[in-house]
Amino acid sequence: MKRILLSSADVPERWYNILPDLPAPLEPYLNPRTLEPLQPADLAPLLPQAVIEQEVSSERWIEIPEEVRAIYQMWRPSPLHRADRLEKVLDTPARIYFKYEGASPPGSHKPNTAVAQAYYNKREGVRRLTTETGAGQWGSALSFAGSLFGLEVTVYMVRASYQQKPYRRILMETWGASVLPSPTDTTQAGRDILARDPDSPGSLGIAVAEAVEDALAHEDTRSALGSAMNHVILHQTVIGLEAKTQMEMAGDYPDVVIGCVGGGSNYSGLAYPFMADRLSGARPNVRFVAAEPAACPTLTRGVYAYDFPDSAGLGPVLKMRTVGHGFIPSPIHAGGLRFHGDAPTLCLLQEHGFVEARAFQQNEVFREAVRFARCEGFLPAPESSHALKAVVDEALLAREAGEARVILFGFSGHGHFDMAAYDSFLAGSLEDYELPQEKLDSALAELPTVGVTA
Numbered sequence: 001m002k003r004i005l006l007s008s009a010d011v012p013e014r015w016y017n018i019l020p021d022l023p024a025p026l027e028p029y030l031n032p033r034t035l036e037p038l039q040p041a042d043l044a045p046l047l048p049q050a051v052i053e054q055e056v057s058s059e060r061w062i063e064i065p066e067e068v069r070a071i072y073q074m075w076r077p078s079p080l081h082r083a084d085r086l087e088k089v090l091d092t093p094a095r096i097y098f099k100y101e102g103a104s105p106p107g108s109h110k111p112n113t114a115v116a117q118a119y120y121n122k123r124e125g126v127r128r129l130t131t132e133t134g135a136g137q138w139g140s141a142l143s144f145a146g147s148l149f150g151l152e153v154t155v156y157m158v159r160a161s162y163q164q165k166p167y168r169r170i171l172m173e174t175w176g177a178s179v180l181p182s183p184t185d186t187t188q189a190g191r192d193i194l195a196r197d198p199d200s201p202g203s204l205g206i207a208v209a210e211a212v213e214d215a216l217a218h219e220d221t222r223s224a225l226g227s228a229m230n231h232v233i234l235h236q237t238v239i240g241l242e243a244k245t246q247m248e249m250a251g252d253y254p255d256v257v258i259g260c261v262g263g264g265s266n267y268s269g270l271a272y273p274f275m276a277d278r279l280s281g282a283r284p285n286v287r288f289v290a291a292e293p294a295a296c297p298t299l300t301r302g303v304y305a306y307d308f309p310d311s312a313g314l315g316p317v318l319k320m321r322t323v324g325h326g327f328i329p330s331p332i333h334a335g336g337l338r339f340h341g342d343a344p345t346l347c348l349l350q351e352h353g354f355v356e357a358r359a360f361q362q363n364e365v366f367r368e369a370v371r372f373a374r375c376e377g378f379l380p381a382p383e384s385s386h387a388l389k390a391v392v393d394e395a396l397l398a399r400e401a402g403e404a405r406v407i408l409f410g411f412s413g414h415g416h417f418d419m420a421a422y423d424s425f426l427a428g429s430l431e432d433y434e435l436p437q438e439k440l441d442s443a444l445a446e447l448p449t450v451g452v453t454a
């Protein structure tokens, strides 16, 4: 079967929460001011109550509200494709499947959580949402969700992306959002950065700081985070739950589940329903491979430590793999993979040996993106192309070993707004970035002094 499809009625009715199944308890979040364990109520100025409850819930299954499910049905269930043409090109016995999230209106997996977050905020009387965006995918998704629920949306867009991707900005504005290039001079966090570096290209950490400061300053406003947090990953598990049913229909089960990691939401959303089988012992041999850019190597070169999710130290302090909240990555084209930290649950699973990580350079990633576009047709986002590079490596290893390995990967979004990046690659002017150790060391020197365990 080339394409494995489910019907609207098959959109999952519940999200899967991995918290009760983790191999060890997640370390508590800390209050950014006191560095003492955070109380759920401390999050109230930032997030709606229902979302705070999901963040700390120990329930394995959480019902998807009917209104959210109905909106999911605008594009879900998403298709699962067999990449048999790529298999042939690679001359591999591996069977490669990908879960295509590019068919949503904004073009990625991000609305799976944006719609849920907008729903809960609206239900609790919030008028406006603030958020950060790197590549523009998350900002687009929240703008789309805000337009469906009649919420105002203010997006702080990393300046480098704002300049690289005007069409993403216009898409957000079409859905009614206000988009500001971050750092801005409208928040203290932004002004502090601009005072030090008036030409700052911005970073996701700075944009998060601005969005959080804005939300904290306005009673009728809350912030929406696009990745890393437990509730975001919870909402994204619709990807893996559907994929599990679709793999069953195909008569296969993955030997390896691969995805790209920015803050970890699309990968965890795909992987966790399969991870549940590994953790329960039902599928002890399934492997998990996370792909990231060498320019922002959180899982491969970061430390496992408490750190802020934002450059100004306003958001909850999380135990995660981090390259430091002050880290400003090179302006690579995978804007969505430039977050300095990662989801605490994914990092904990990596610490316990359940997740392997690989880092790649831009050129090797785009080489695979172009090869994929030329045989499978779909044009992957630069972020998703990192997963693709890991997939090809795995498929070639399967060829060497003569094994018909089953590979499932997350195609997190299309790259239709990333043509400038493709253009640079095709013109041979795309640069690779090897992160210098001194730059990493100096960013890591700024970690809050709690629980640094390297």
Ligand SMILES: Cc1ncc(COP(=O)(O)O)c(C=O)c1O
Binding pocket: 108, 109, 134, 135, 136, 137, 138, 226, 227, 228, 260, 261, 262, 263, 264, 265, 266, 267, 335, 336, 337, 381, 383, 384, 412, 413, 414
């Ligand atoms: C298409 C796409 N894939 C992946 C990511 C990475 O984010 P996450 O790790 O939360 O899935 C992004 C982030 O913007 C994205 O736009």
